[in-house]
Amino acid sequence: MKLKYIPNAICITRGLLAISLIFIPPLSPASITVFLLAGVSDMIDGTIARRIKGARSELGAELDSMADMLLVIVSVFFLLPAFDIWPWQQTAILVALCFKLLSAVPGLIKHRKVFFLHTLSNKVLAMILFMGAIFYFILPGSLAVKIYFVFMIVSVFIITLEEMIIIATLAYPNKNLKGFWEVKRINQEFRQRSEENEASSIEEK
Secondary structure, three states: OOHHHHHHHHHHHHHHHHHHHHHOOOOOHHHHHHHHHHHHHHHHHHHHHHHOOOOOOHHHHHHHHHHHHHHHHHHHHHHHHHOOOOHHHHHHHHHHHHHHHHOOHHHHHHHOOOOOOOOHHHHHHHHHHHHHHHHHHHOOOOHHHHHHHHHHHHHHHHHHHHHHHHHHHOOOOOOOOOOHHHHHHHHHHHHHHHHHHHHHHHHHO
């Protein structure tokens, strides 16, 4: 396998790990292990893609987003029902998932394209989700875990709102920015390239 394909292979593996969770008893040592392996893959694929020349691609970004969404959906519908948390929290998590899916709406409206960002905030959110599973495995049903789930739910809404604002203010769909502080630079670069392309077209004519 060429090195540049390694990040894509990791994303595909994460998707397969997510699917395997459907067939493993929830919150068992095996399911927690698979879930954490998927989490580790999410942490390292982007880093590897940046380190290997030619590894970053539009296909890789799409695979990453699809694998992440698949893992979240499987976790919510197959792992969440096994958690001993407050009843309203399960409902709130489902609402948060729907809100996360709605973050694609600004992209559809402005860019005619569905895309999800790979910001630092989203990486932090993934870490929060994976840590929640660890805490529950160590302290099942404890008050501390229930409070952690409150923090997790609030984090989903705040980080998703940030993502929606970023997408709405981007001049073009760029998935790989680190956070809202890069929007101005990316928009300036896009305008500069557009002006240069327009100038080149006029000269050719």
